[in-house]
Amino acid sequence: MTKLVLIRHGQSAWNLENRFTGWWDADLTEKGEAEARKAGQMLAALDADFRAGFTSVQTRAIRTLWLALTEMKRVWLPIEKDWHLNERHYGGLTGLDKAETAAKHGEEQVHVWRRSYDIPPPPLEVGSTYDLTPDPRYKGIDIPNTESLKTTLERVLPYWEQRIAPELIAGKDTLIAAHGNSLRALVKHLFRVPDDQITGVEIPTGNPLLIELDTNLKPVSVRYLDESRAQPLPPLP
Numbered sequence: 001m002t003k004l005v006l007i008r009h010g011q012s013a014w015n016l017e018n019r020f021t022g023w024w025d026a027d028l029t030e031k032g033e034a035e036a037r038k039a040g041q042m043l044a045a046l047d048a049d050f051r052a053g054f055t056s057v058q059t060r061a062i063r064t065l066w067l068a069l070t071e072m073k074r075v076w077l078p079i080e081k082d083w084h085l086n087e088r089h090y091g092g093l094t095g096l097d098k099a100e101t102a103a104k105h106g107e108e109q110v111h112v113w114r115r116s117y118d119i120p121p122p123p124l125e126v127g128s129t130y131d132l133t134p135d136p137r138y139k140g141i142d143i144p145n146t147e148s149l150k151t152t153l154e155r156v157l158p159y160w161e162q163r164i165a166p167e168l169i170a171g172k173d174t175l176i177a178a179h180g181n182s183l184r185a186l187v188k189h190l191f192r193v194p195d196d197q198i199t200g201v202e203i204p205t206g207n208p209l210l211i212e213l214d215t216n217l218k219p220v221s222v223r224y225l226d227e228s229r230a231q232p233l234p235p236l237p
């Protein structure tokens with residue numbers, strides 16, 4: 001059985017401030033760093049032999065993986081960083097306060113923007129403070145101006161198939177440090193979660209999700225390593 005661990009980054013500054021984040025490069029808070037270290041300690045205690053690692057190009061996920069690997073004494077692990085694992089792009093909501101936006105547009109509308117499967121938030125305006133076009137890490141990349149979970153899945157999935165699945169098929173235990181919505185997209189795919197039920201899947205920060213996969217990459221077991229911070233999981237497919 002091959003082990004796949006999904007870790008959502010530890011708490012970020014904008015998680016703490018309750019702001020829509022998406023592709024904005026909010027860093028970890030001290031609590032987020034502590035969550036990442038604790039995740040690494042739990043992973044170190046696991047009977048696994050991690051041979052491959054993947055993360056996004058966003059600081060909070062990269063640093064979460066690094067802090068965890070440090071605890072695991074495994075900073076030598078080959079890591080691939082790729083924008084396809086980035087958080088879902090929050091479009092014109094990026095940077096706004098979630099509570100203030102709910103007060104302005106209504107709780108229901110904000111819930112649709114946050115959790116509907118295929119309705120994207122309004123697009124980010126060109127030249128906005130949060131336009132990432134000048135950022136060198138995105139040179140040559142067609143940066144989206146908004147994404148739904150569906151369009152996030154549409155860019156995560158080819159990356160999974162081309163880069164991550166081959167490592168798992170080769171029998172390598174694999175770590176992925178990424179984001180609430182890029183990981184929800186992967187969970188939706190792996191567990192065959194219907195479009196209208198993925199809204200119920202919330203992945204906590206810095207709590208490793210251990211999935212054992214058979215040779216067809218079908219999940220045969222799943223659990224959070226920190227049971228005290230676990231959230232409901234979809235049934236095995």
Ligand SMILES: O=C(O)[C@@H](CO)OP(=O)(O)O
Nearest residue numbers: 019020021022087114180
């Ligand atoms: O702001 C964000 O980018 C995400 C993750 O923190 O938030 P949400 O819970 O709305 O998907």
